[in-house]
Amino acid sequence: MIDSVRIVAMTPAHIDLLMPFERGMFGPEAWTRGGYRDELADHRHRTYLVAESDDAALLGWAGVRVVADEAEVLTVGVVPGARRTGLARRLLAGLLDAAAAKGAKDVYLEVRVDNVAARSLYRSEGFDDVGVRRGYYEHGRVDAVVMQLKLAP
Template identity: 55%
Template sequence: MTSATPPDASGVRVRPMRVADLDAVMPFEQQMFGPEAWSRQGYLDELADTELRYYIVAEAADHHLLGTAGLLTIGETAQILTIGVLPAARRNGVGRLLLRALIAEARRRRATEVLLEVREDNHAAQRLYAAEGFTVLGKRRGYYEQGRVDAITMRHPIQRHPIQGQQPQRQQPQRQQPQRQQPQRQQPQGHQVQRQSQSQNQESRQP
């Protein structure tokens, strides 16, 4: 199956990812992510964990697959594990559409923040994330390509929508603010926050 380039993202549909989508994803996996490419088994392991993980695809009106994305939510922290747009479909708003869908899912799961890592040399992705409300937290040295490329860590706060008709509660001033905890890295059944399969150590990535 080949991909088609939409004139813009207006005709693109986002839906949950299915195992059958891997036939369209895998031929482009290496091209999209290079050293961070995932195996088919890695995808299968991820899709099997529906409690914590959420994977979606973007497809054109003719059902050609345009991109994929994944999210992990633990407690009040959501982590974007991957966003990938097929080469022929880039610069048409597909990545932005996938990103917004992940943020919406994080809100639905009652997360209060969304975290991600992005390559330091991927300036286009960093501009996209900044435009969508992400701010820089810091840097992880040697995070990509076996220590050769640093990662920029970013955060997007999520404001929960109040229930209609419910008055927000007035909070009392706090004398001491608790330190912000980092997201948990250990997950049930051997899963990791950075997207990893049970057989390979695979990092979260944005091409």
């Protein structure tokens, strides 16, 4: 399946396709349609990618923001039926390429302390834990781990 999946730039048309998954995957941190529209409008700083099958089904999406030489991974999600096939890894690689092309030297992200899958993904792609934001999620109940990857000296 993975070979027939392409990674392409997210367009506004993808927002309706991802919204049915957004709340189930991100719970209280889920973004709205309007939030995604605003994100996509900021071409200067942000890059959003989607993974889609050859029949155009949406399988995953991800976004990064670059300001000066610092990038932040804003979201990465893969729909439940397409997980563990390497799509998040491919999406993340696409984000890191885009961030490097925009001049980023460091990439940061926040991830829930209890998100074993995501923390393991980021660790396996070279990110290190560099801090904790206490009570960052769920109205103060869940901590975020801050992770960093150095792209360039």
